[in-house]
Amino acid sequence: MTSPASVRTAFASLLRDGVDVLTSGYLAGQEIGHETAADSGVPYLHAATSGAMERMVRDDHARFSRIFQVCASDTEYAPRFVSFMTSLRDRGRWDHTADRLAIVVRDWHGVDFGIDRARAVAERENWTLDVVPVGGAPGGDGWAGAVATAVRAPTAAVMIGSFFVDDAVAAVTALHELGSTALPYAIYAPSVPAFRHRLGPLAEGVVWATTTGTYSDGAGRAFARRYTDRFGVVPGRSHAGLAYDRMQRIARAWNSCGDVTDADGIAAHLRTEPYRGVNGTYNFDTPGQAALGTPDHGDPSLAQPQLLYQIQDGRQVIIRGGPFRTGGFRMPATVPGRPGGR
Structure with missing residues (x-):
């Protein structure tokens, strides 16, 4: 509604x-x-x-x-984004040289992704974190412009701050059209099958988070x-x-x-x-x-972990989620140094 x-x-x-x-x-x-x-x-x-x-x-x-x-609630999304990228970097799983992260987000009434806390985490972990607002209609040209602003300097990853498939599709498409090597990190939207259907091979490697995901x-x-x-x-x-x-x-x-x-x-x-x-x-x-x-x-048997999925070979793989993990993070081909990367 x-x-x-x-x-x-x-x-x-x-x-x-x-x-x-x-x-x-x-x-x-x-x-x-x-x-x-x-x-x-x-x-x-x-x-x-x-x-x-x-x-x-x-x-x-x-x-x-x-x-x-x-x-x-939504308040853990942005801090977890920064923490995830920190974990990849510190464990040697992230080959990207950029020390900059970006969050592209639409201003929604009642939505709080925890961006203020994410800023504090980023500062502590030696990241530069930029937050870029999106204007215009959902899924519209506003996303292309905001994504272009977000990756105007070398950027390790971009969090797509929207629950809507149209917005996530527009953002991932813009990253590819710009030739960006930033990791697309989405929220909820890729859980909907239409996300992969619409993007086809461009969905490969996208990481996405949800506070409630169906276990495997x-x-x-x-x-x-x-x-x-x-x-x-x-x-x-x-x-x-x-x-x-x-x-x-x-x-x-x-x-x-x-x-x-x-x-x-x-x-x-x-x-x-x-x-x-x-x-x-x-x-x-x-x-x-x-x-x-x-x-x-702290006990996943009495609570719900925030799950992180990555689309790998067209499949949804849980790469973070405590005992419910089904695979590990895979470096996207668009990252420098990987086959097909830029």
């Missing part, structure tokens, strides 16, 4: 129909969903990935006690098979599994409470009972009732 008016209309329609629970993905004007759900008293599970929405619940828990964020373990593979058998397409690596887990979590709460209209009982069960799904463990026992991330807990 791309406008506050559409959020109000959709929530009002659902509540008129007497739903017992509300769910959503990303919304424009996410706070409208929070306020409407709180007014209704209906439990609400959303996937806004928003530190602002997490704080909204934390700061007025009495009002928003039935609202849960089913993934960790037995449960994750079984879910992907069932999804493909049912719908005839391969699921993405984030929100398909997330939506499945969310409904399984709700069903378990209903079954435990025995009354789907017991909003307080449902909320209490969600808050106190961790659940292991295909996207990891959902633990809402946090001040803002957002799914616990591994940095907050």
Whole structure:
């Protein structure tokens, strides 16, 4: 939903129909969903990935006690980008000579990628970090211009600060057209199969992060098979599994409470009972009732690690994610010194 008016209309329609629970993905004007759900008293599970929405619940828990964020917040994305590049450099896995990183980002209401913290990490780790804003419509020429600005000097990697496929495709395309050797580092968007379909071979080597990704373990593979058998397409690596887990979590709460209209009982069960799904463990026992991330807990069996994937030979390989890792980082061919590199 791309406008506050559409959020109000959709929530009002659902509540008129007497739903017992509300769910959503990303919304424009996410706070409208929070306020409407709180007014209704209906439990609400959303996937806004928003530190602002997490704080909204934390700061007025009495009002928003039935609202849960089913993934960790966005505030770790930029610091993890810098930390990942530092790890590659320090372990001798990164042959690029540039000591500069860039983040290209659209100014979104309610979105905080943790850029201020990333600046501090970059300074500590001897990187120069530039942040370049993007103007214009999603996926438009604004991305080409911003990417060109970002790589005007030798740059080791560019973080693409957008959740939308159109934006990520535009940014990666611009990097290739400019002949840049910077590593493309995206957020969430490459989880959607359309990203690889649209870019074809240009998607090779792209690294991307998500606070909630479908694991490649037995449960994750079984879910992907069932999804493909049912719908005839391969699921993405984030929100398909997330939506499945969310409904399984709700069903378990209903079954435990025995009354789907017991909003307080449902909320209490969600808050106190961790659940292991295909996207990891959902633990809402946090001040803002957002799914616990591994940095907050340290135990991946009780939290969700931020996963890093790399597209290798057209496949999604988990290169960071604790015990859920399925492969290692592969230097893209466009990096100097590699076959086909510039």
